[in-house]
Amino acid sequence: MNAPTDKFRAYRARKRAQGLREVRLRVPDVHAPGFKKEAARQANLLRDTPGERDALDFAEASHSIR
Numbered sequence: 765m766n767a768p769t770d771k772f773r774a775y776r777a778r779k780r781a782q783g784l785r786e787v788r789l790r791v792p793d794v795h796a797p798g799f800k801k802e803a804a805r806q807a808n809l810l811r812d813t814p815g816e817r818d819a820l821d822f823a824e825a826s827h828s829i830r
Contacts, residue, residue, distance in 0.1 A: 776786065792799060810816055 779786070810819075
């Protein structure tokens with residue numbers, strides 16, 4: 765076993781001992797070809813829908829919380 769593997773194993777063990785659990789997320793790559801076009805397409809589908817204003821208000825309120 766090499767040193768970096770041991771280092772990360774020890775790091776994960778310390779975090780587990782602190783009651784933390786590793787979570788990995790996959791998110792869209794905003795630099796991928798076609799991302800902007802697809803994001804715009806989906807935004808247009810939501811435009812003027814009943815929950816749009818509530819969702820925007822929630823996002824803006826969440827952004828201002830510090």
